[in-house]
Every structure is written in C-alpha cells, then in structure tokens.
Amino acid sequence: MEFTPRALEERARVLKEQLPSLPVSLAVVAGSGIELVLPEARKLLELAYHQVFPFPVHGLIGHTPTLSFWEVQGRGVLMFHGRFHLYQGYSAAEVAAIPRLAGLLGVSTYILTNAAGALVPTLEPGSLVVLADHLNLQGANPLVGEWGRWREPVFPDMTHAYDPDLRKLALELARQAGFAVQEGVYAGVLGPSYETPAEVRMLAQLGGTVVGMSTVQEVIAARHMGLRVLGLSLVTNYAAGIATRPLSHEEVLEAGAKAQGKLVKLLSELTTKLVAA
Ligand SMILES: O=P(O)(O)O[C@H]1O[C@H](CO)[C@@H](O)[C@H]1O
Numbered sequence: 360m361e362f363t364p365r366a367l368e369e370r371a372r373v374l375k376e377q378l379p380s381l382p383v384s385l386a387v388v389a390g391s392g393i394e395l396v397l398p399e400a401r402k403l404l405e406l407a408y409h410q411v412f413p414f415p416v417h418g419l420i421g422h423t424p425t426l427s428f429w430e431v432q433g434r435g436v437l438m439f440h441g442r443f444h445l446y447q448g449y450s451a452a453e454v455a456a457i458p459r460l461a462g463l464l465g466v467s468t469y470i471l472t473n474a475a476g477a478l479v480p481t482l483e484p485g486s487l488v489v490l491a492d493h494l495n496l497q498g499a500n501p502l503v504g505e506w507g508r509w510r511e512p513v514f515p516d517m518t519h520a521y522d523p524d525l526r527k528l529a530l531e532l533a534r535q536a537g538f539a540v541q542e543g544v545y546a547g548v549l550g551p552s553y554e555t556p557a558e559v560r561m562l563a564q565l566g567g568t569v570v571g572m573s574t575v576q577e578v579i580a581a582r583h584m585g586l587r588v589l590g591l592s593l594v595t596n597y598a599a600g601i602a603t604r605p606l607s608h609e610e611v612l613e614a615g616a617k618a619q620g621k622l623v624k625l626l627s628e629l630t631t632k633l634v635a636a
C-alpha cells in the first residue's frame with residue numbers, strides 16, 4: 360500500500376495518545392553504530408519501529424529500530440534509534456518519515472547523527488563534523504509528488520538548512536566533550552556500495568568534507584516541516600582511496616562504538632541546553 364501523508368497523520372494522532380503527555384521539543388536520530396542514551400534523563404517508553412511507522416520496516420546491522428521517549432526537565436525528547444535509507448529500498452517519502460513524524464508530534468528541533476567517511480586526509484577517523492551544508496547526490500527528493508504539496512512552502516529555501524546557532528553551540532559542546540571537531544559539507548550519495556577512489560576525488564572537488572548514504576532526504580523534509588536542523592557526522596573511516604585498507608560496515612560500526620562515550624556526553628549536554636532554551 361502506498362505511504363501517504365494521511366497515513367502518517369493518522370499514525371501521529373494514535374501515537375500522541377500512547378506517548379506520555381509532555382510537551383515534546385526535540386528529536387534525535389542515531390546513525391549507524393551510534394547507540395544513544397541520556398544518562399541523566401528518564402526513559403519513559405520504547406516502541407519498535409513497526410509500531411511507529413505505517414509501512415513495512417526491515418532492519419539493518421548497526422541499527423536497533425526503536426523509538427524511545429525521554430523526560431528531560433519536564434519535557435519530552437524523542438530518540439530514533441536507526442533510520443531508513445534509499446539503498447534499502449525505502450522510498451524518499453519513507454526515508455523522510457522520521458523528521459515528518461517528529462514534526463507532527465510537536466518537535467521543533469531535529470538533531471541527526473550519522474556515520475561518514477572522510478573526503479580529506481586531514482580529517483581523522485574518530486573526529487566529528489558539524490554539518491554546515493550538504494550536496495544531495497542521491498537523485499531523489501522527498502518533496503516530489505503529493506508530499507511536496509502536503510504543506511507550504513512548495514519550494515523550500517535551503518540556504519540555512521543547518522541552523523547557524525545550533526552549529527555554533529554544537530562546535531563548542533563537541534570540543535568540551537573531547538572531540539576533534541570542525542564544520543563541513545556532507546556529500547549524500549545513494550550507496551550501498553562505497554565510493555570508488557575517483558568518486559571520492561570528485562566529491563572532494565565538489566566541496567564535500569564527508570560522504571555518507573543518508574541525511575540529505577531527512578534534512579530536506581525537516582526544513583519543509585519548519586524544523587531547526589543540526590547534523591553531526593561521526594567520521595568513522597577515511598573514504599576510498601584515502602583509506603589504506605578496504606572499507607567495511609563493521610569498521611564503521613566499531614568506530615561508532617568507540618566514540619560512544621563522547622557522543623553520549625555531547626548529546627546529553629545538547630539536549631539539556633536545548634530543552635531549557
Ligand atoms: O548514515 P548512517 O545511517 O549513519 O550510515 C552510514 O553507514 C552506512 C555505511 O557503512 C551507510 O548507511 C551510511 O550512510
């Protein structure tokens with residue numbers, strides 16, 4: 360069955376009845392190998408994605424597909440553990456379902472994390488990139504067709520897709536959490552094969568800093584929903600041709616696990632600051 364705006368709106372209505380009745384201000388999405396918890400907050404509820412999204416959900420290694428609901432200073436924070444990717448066969452609308460649902464549930468700020476490859480040799484694995492912009496090279500857009508007509512604007516401006524104030528705050532807090540951190544541009548490709556060395560050189564020449572197979576559809580949909588967006592790329596590996604050994608998803612997951620302590624610290628600080636704002 361086709362996934363329609365009506366189906367998502369109906370699911371949001373049902374979820375609102377199931378979720379604790381706290382004002383929800385923030386959603387956080389965990390990328391590949393990134394396990395997120397909020398040590399100083401209370402987890403009030405956890406739902407499997409098949410209970411959350413009105414389309415068939417199939418998993419991917421490195422993602423535990425659940426939505427958890429946390430209470431932080433009397434406010435609700437949604438944590439999406441795992442995302443949908445075009446290369447898994449999901450449509451652009453399904454990939455964009457996470458920010459759209461978050462928006463329908465009342466979220467105003469959308470923080471996404473992802474695992475990404477470094478397009479430049481100076482960016483070491485383990486470091487963090489606060490996204491300042493992106494290149495959508497996936498040949499898809501979640502606003503095509505009826506989803507684009509679902510709400511205004513039909514032609515959303517993407518000049519400040521990644522919120523400048525959130526970027527500043529994230530840079531400061533990431534340093535405090537112990538990350539080597541810089542701003543950069545996310546090159547979003549389709550995957551699931553990793554890039555060739557020639558593609559990596561091209562992406563760097565196009566202005567990319569890191570490369571990954573997610574994020575851009577979500578960010579377009581989030582901006583269409585009027586959400587403020589913060590994008591954080593954990594550099595899990597050097598991209599092909601810069602790396603001295605073959606790329607693997609296992610290496611990506613390992614790098615996520617290694618950075619977990621710092622990521623949890625950063626996300627805890629960010630959520631505390633943002634719910635209070
Ligand atoms: O972007 P996330 O979902 O973190 O995952 C990244 O890691 C996977 C490749 O190892 C791809 O899915 C890529 O996009």
Ligand code: HPA
Pocket residue numbers: 474475476477553554570571572595596597598599606611
């Ligand atoms: O090198 C990469 N390329 C594409 N996606 C990725 N996700 C993690 N690392 C990579």
